[in-house]
Amino acid sequence: MAGKTLFDKIWESHVVREEPDGTTLLYIDRQLVHEVTSPQAFEGLKLAGRLPRRPATILAVPDHNVPTTDRKFGIADPISAKQIQTLEENCREFGITLFGMNDVRQGIVHVIGPEQGFTLPGTTIVCGDSHTSTHGAFGALAFGIGTSEVEHVLATQCLIQRRPKTMEIRVDGRLSPHCSAKDVVLAIIGKIGTAGGIGYVIEYTGSAIRALSMEGRMTLCNMSIEAGARAGLVAPDDKTIAHIKGRPLAPAGPMFDEAVRAWQQLKTETTANYDATITLRAEEIAPQVSWGTSPGMVTGVDQRVPDPRAMSDDKSRQAAERALEYMGLTPNTPITDIRIDKVFIGSCTNSRIEDLRLAAGMAKGKHVAKGVHALVVPGSGLVKQQAEQEGLDRVFKEAGFEWREAGCSMCLAMNADVLQPGERCASTSNRNFEGRQGAGGRTHLVSPAMAVAAAVEGHFVDIRKWN
Amino acid sequence: MHAFTTLTGLVAVLNRVNVDTDQIIPKQFLKTIKRTGLRDGLFFDWRKKKDGSPDPEFFLNQPRYHGATILLSRDNFGCGSSREHAPWALLDQGYRCIIAPSFADIFYNNCFQNGILPAVLKAEEVQALMQAVFKTPGYELTVDLANQTVETPSGTSYRFDIDPFRKHCLYHGLDSIGLTLQHEAAITEYEARRENEAPWLFADRRS
Numbered sequence: 250m251a252g253k254t255l256f257d258k259i260w261e262s263h264v265v266r267e268e269p270d271g272t273t274l275l276y277i278d279r280q281l282v283h284e285v286t287s288p289q290a291f292e293g294l295k296l297a298g299r300l301p302r303r304p305a306t307i308l309a310v311p312d313h314n315v316p317t318t319d320r321k322f323g324i325a326d327p328i329s330a331k332q333i334q335t336l337e338e339n340c341r342e343f344g345i346t347l348f349g350m351n352d353v354r355q356g357i358v359h360v361i362g363p364e365q366g367f368t369l370p371g372t373t374i375v376c377g378d379s380h381t382s383t384h385g386a387f388g389a390l391a392f393g394i395g396t397s398e399v400e401h402v403l404a405t406q407c408l409i410q411r412r413p414k415t416m417e418i419r420v421d422g423r424l425s426p427h428c429s430a431k432d433v434v435l436a437i438i439g440k441i442g443t444a445g446g447i448g449y450v451i452e453y454t455g456s457a458i459r460a461l462s463m464e465g466r467m468t469l470c471n472m473s474i475e476a477g478a479r480a481g482l483v484a485p486d487d488k489t490i491a492h493i494k495g496r497p498l499a500p501a502g503p504m505f506d507e508a509v510r511a512w513q514q515l516k517t518e519t520t521a522n523y524d525a526t527i528t529l530r531a532e533e534i535a536p537q538v539s540w541g542t543s544p545g546m547v548t549g550v551d552q553r554v555p556d557p558r559a560m561s562d563d564k565s566r567q568a569a570e571r572a573l574e575y576m577g578l579t580p581n582t583p584i585t586d587i588r589i590d591k592v593f594i595g596s597c598t599n600s601r602i603e604d605l606r607l608a609a610g611m612a613k614g615k616h617v618a619k620g621v622h623a624l625v626v627p628g629s630g631l632v633k634q635q636a637e638q639e640g641l642d643r644v645f646k647e648a649g650f651e652w653r654e655a656g657c658s659m660c661l662a663m664n665a666d667v668l669q670p671g672e673r674c675a676s677t678s679n680r681n682f683e684g685r686q687g688a689g690g691r692t693h694l695v696s697p698a699m700a701v702a703a704a705v706e707g708h709f710v711d712i713r714k715w716n
Numbered sequence: 717m718h719a720f721t722t723l724t725g726l727v728a729v730l731n732r733v734n735v736d737t738d739q740i741i742p743k744q745f746l747k748t749i750k751r752t753g754l755r756d757g758l759f760f761d762w763r764k765k766k767d768g769s770p771d772p773e774f775f776l777n778q779p780r781y782h783g784a785t786i787l788l789s790r791d792n793f794g795c796g797s798s799r800e801h802a803p804w805a806l807l808d809q810g811y812r813c814i815i816a817p818s819f820a821d822i823f824y825n826n827c828f829q830n831g832i833l834p835a836v837l838k839a840e841e842v843q844a845l846m847q848a849v850f851k852t853p854g855y856e857l858t859v860d861l862a863n864q865t866v867e868t869p870s871g872t873s874y875r876f877d878i879d880p881f882r883k884h885c886l887y888h889g890l891d892s893i894g895l896t897l898q899h900e901a902a903i904t905e906y907e908a909r910r911e912n913e914a915p916w917l918f919a920d921r922r923s
Binding site: 262265266268270272274276278285286288289292297299302303305306313314326328329331332335369371372377378379392393394395396397398400401404405406407409411443444447448477479500504505507508511543564568571661662663680682683684685688689 | 739751792822893895896902906919
């Protein structure tokens with residue numbers, strides 16, 4: 250008999266009941282809540298006269314709408330302010346823990362879950378946010394849901410699901426210097442496409458994945474959704490356990506030891522089968538830059554903007570033509586000739602302390618190019634505090650970067666951090682959709698290292714050759 | 717939730733792949749705390765030209781598609797953000813059925829929560845339907861959930877797959893939370909069993 254995958258083990262330990270047709274009532278251990286996708290869920294709960302089943306399993310934080318400038322004066326936009334106030338009221342009414350806007354623990358929901366030890370291996374975690382896949386880095390089955398399902402989990406601690414298929418993405422070998430988890434995941438999406446993962450949960454395996462830090466694994470799992478996958482997973486190991494130990498919401502003492510024994514069983518057995526397997530060699534991955542309006546429209550920095558005329562498939566050609574027109578790019582332009590106006594370092598993909606250390610290390614002693622506006626937005630108040638203790642804020646400021654308060658910021662530009670029409674941005678975020686960072690704005694997805702180099706030079710550079 | 721049984725309606729076409737939820741309803745419309753009134757935000761950027769005037773080419777601005785209830789589009793429809801505002805906005809505009817060769821997972825789920833049928837047809841079938849719509853003003857389709865078919869005016873019938881449980885809920889307009897709450901005893905039993913296996917996940921039940 251075939252053995253079990255990591256996914257099988259997590260799934261099977263959360264089945265409340267399964268119907269003959271495969272419809273499964275799946276238990277949800279943890280829910281993260283933010284201000285944008287929760288008001289209608291709480292409203293639904295109230296209209297039906299229902300209460301959250303286990304309020305202590307929920308952690309709430311405002312992140313999408315919060316200003317990243319001085320918060321002393323609150324939020325200028327009254328509609329944003331109202332949404333955040335609604336979250337505060339709902340949490341108060343239903344006894345849910347909330348890290349408010351002026352709490353140092355406030356930050357992007359997918360940064361604070363791991364930071365607090367709320368994210369644990371072997372758990373099921375949901376949030377009304379597609380980048381919930383981030384938490385899969387800890388060997389948790391974590392996925393985004395809509396507002397109706399947010400309400401469903403609040404009321405029942407369960408979701409009605411069908412078992413997804415499993416895909417192994419194996420990356421063996423050593424990444425070249427200056428290549429990071431961001432380049433790995435962009436290369437994966439470039440290979441399998443933005444719909445390649447639909448219906449699957451991806452497990453990332455191989456020596457290059459094992460070698461990644463926890464922060465790197467979070468970056469990787471974060472963008473699983475951009476490949477269309479329901480979730481991404483990395484099996485927990487000693488790094489995972491060391492990362493969790495001592496965090497405020499993690500188990501402690503003998504309970505921690507007991508949990509660790511269970512977490513050590515969370516790996517795919519050698520006799521297990523996946524429904525699909527994709528392999529990549531780490532050495533072959535160059536620093537990536539997206540050129541279009543979908544994360545799959547990506548290439549190595551040493552390449553050129555593709556020529557749609559060379560594409561045989563009609564739909565791909567039309568999509569590429571439209572993307573290049575929106576992006577204001579000419580086919581066959583070397584990627585390194587693309588000049589940028591703005592740089593955004595932040596988002597749930599790349600705003601953790603490791604990202605900021607790496608970016609500051611590269612920015613040290615250099616300066617942002619004339620005419621370029623560069624922004625660093627830490628993922629949480631605690632990341633910001635840690636970075637300031639290490640002096641990273643000074644490095645950034647001396648290099649001409651703006652140093653901001655924590656939040657989602659220009660990843661989706663729901664607050665005041667917005668691209669103007671036609672502006673071109675090197676961004677460490679996760680989506681390059683039309684208008685994502687502001688109507689008419691042009692986004693190129695890159696790693697933090699690539700973003701710093703682009704800020705300094707004013708155009709993309711191959712950081713493998715940069716000093 | 718609205719039940720969905722059969723629908724005969726005018727068909728609109730959005731001939732693009734990877735239509736993402738940021739396009740369906742841009743971020744500035746997500747600040748609402750309501751589910752209704754989102755039609756003004758539907759494809760807010762795509763419905764305009766660069767100078768801000770309405771783009772007459774865009775399907776929402778074409779008189780021939782006014783009153784459409786069925787939307788025909790391409791692969792990976794609804795990708796990106798989990799925002800349920802996307803199906804809310806489509807519903808607010810009158811769409812009850814989206815037909816495409818594939819849908820992004822979260823959007824697909826969200827449709828069922830709102831009485832919208834996302835029907836998956838083969839790429840070549842979608843292609844044939846698009847050609848027919850382009851050629852025929854006033855083109856209508858009949859979508860029959862019980863029989864899982866999309867029928868053309870000329871009598872061609874295309875079959876789509878749908879998970880039986882979802883079909884049942886959509887067909888009867890059932891409240892899925894109510895259904896889950898019928899299994900209250902099973903949930904309680906699961907919690908007791910699981911607490912034994914993984915007590916660190918149940919600290920709230922011991923205090």
